Amino acid sequence: MTLKCEWTQYLGPGSSPGGHQLTDWLTGVQPLDMCALRLINGSFGLGTRFLAPSSVRLVRKTLYGSQPSADTGTNVTSCGQQLEVHHSRWPHCLHFTYTWLRDHCRCPQCYDHKTYQRKYEISNIPLGIRPVAVKATEKELKVKWPDGHESGYEYKFLWQNTFEGQQTSYRMPQLPWTTATLPEAHQTTASFKNLTYGFILDKYCTVPLGDLCDPEKGGVKRLIYAIVKHGFAFISEVPADIESTRTAIEKVCNIKNTFFGDMWSMKGTNYEHFDSAYSTAYIGAHTDSTYFTQACRIQVFHCLQPATEGGENLLVDGFSIAKQFRDKHPKGYAFLSSEAIPSEYIEDGQHQVSLDTIFKHNPVTRNIKQFRYNIYDRAPLSSLPMEKTQDFYTHFSNLSKIINNPKNEYWLKLNPGTVLLTDNWRLMHGRANFTGARFMCGCYLDNDDFCSKARVLEVQLE
Ligand SMILES: C[N+](C)(C)CCCC[C@H](N)C(=O)O
C-alpha cells in the first residue's frame, strides 16, 4: 500500500531559513507505487506526489525534523543546497546538487539526442543556481530554473548516472580462478603432468562459430560474458586457416593492427619478428604489449597445426595472482601498484616503450583494472632511484614465485578448429617449448573497441 500526498504549490526563493509552511500535504491513501520526493531545502513547492509508506515516514521526519513546529508540524528542515530524491524502486535515496542537475539537463537546447553530445558552454551556468520549482511526476523529476528554462530527468537516468547510484549497480562478476576453482570441465587438463591432448570444451566458455554468426543465438554476448567472467573463452568449429579465423573474430570486434600486422602467424622457425614468440623456446607466463601505452586487450590464438611434441599453452589468472600477492605481501602490492617500471620492444624500425605500474586500478572504484607482467620485455630499470631498487627486486621476485606456483597454472593443448581468446589485461599466457611444424595464428583486439562492443551488448563492465 502507498500513500498519496498533496503538497501546496507555494515557496519561492528568499523565504526564511529553517523551513516553510506546507499545508494539506497528506490528503489520502492510494494503492500506487511511484516515486517519492523529499524536499530538503524547502525553498520551493511540489505538486501532487505519491509516496510509499517508508518515504512518508522519511518525509514526516524531515518535515517535523529536529525542530518540529508546535502548531502545524509542517516545517521543512533545511539541509543545504541540494535535493534528496527517493524512488520506490531505488534501494536508497539520492542527493543532487542544483549545479549537477542544471549540468545534466537533457532538453534539446542543452543536449543533442541525435549525436548524444552536450550543446552548451559550462561557464554560462551560474554555480550558485537554484531552481524556482521542482515537481516529481510519475515519469520524471521536473525542475524549473530562474531564467524560465525547464529540465526533466527520468528516474532511470538519475540512478544510472550518479556516483551513488552506480555504487549498487550490477557489474558482471569477474571470478578470479586457480586450477582448483576453474570451471569443472577444465580441471581434467589443469595439470601439466595429466595433460589430456585435446582439452574438454565446456559450455560456459565455448561458443560454436555458428552461434556468433546468428544474432538470434546471442553467441557474441555469451563469448564476451565468459571472457569478462573467467578471463578467457573459446570459439569452436572454426575452419583451420587464417582467413576463417579473421572472419570469426570480426564477428566479435574489429581487429587491432599493430606492427605485427592485423592477423599474425608464428611458425617457430623464421623469426619473422625478433621476439621469442617466433622461436620454439619455452615462454613463461606473461602479458603481451607491456611496451604499448595501452596494452592490447584481447589476445587471440588459433593453433592451425600443433607441435609434434610440446607447444602446450599456459594460462594464469593475473587477478587471482594480485589477490594472493596482496594478501601475502601487502607492502609489495602497494609498491608495484605505485612505482612505474619501463618495458620495451626493439627490432628494426621499432623501439616501443611504455612506463607503467604492474597493477593498475580503476581510479574511482580502486578495483584492479589491469595486470601487466612480462619479465622478458622489461627495459633497463631506470625509473627507480638506486635506493629503491632492492625493494623492487624483493617484491618482484615474491610476485614471480606466486605466478610460478603450479596451483595457478592451467596448461592446455590448443588444436585446429578451436580459437582461444584471453583478456590480456587480466590473464597471462605462455607456452611449452616444442618440436615440429607448429603453426599458430591470431590477432589482438583493442581495449576501447572490445569494451564498446561489450557495452553495446549490455555486458556491464567494471
Ligand atoms: C602475439 N604475437 C606473436 C603477435 C606477438 C608476440 C609478442 C610477444 C611480446 N614479447 C609481447 O609480450 O608483447
Ligand SMILES: O=C(O)CCC(=O)C(=O)O
Ligand atoms: O606460441 C604461443 O603459443 C604463444 C606465444 C606467446 O607467448 C605470445 O605470442 O605472446
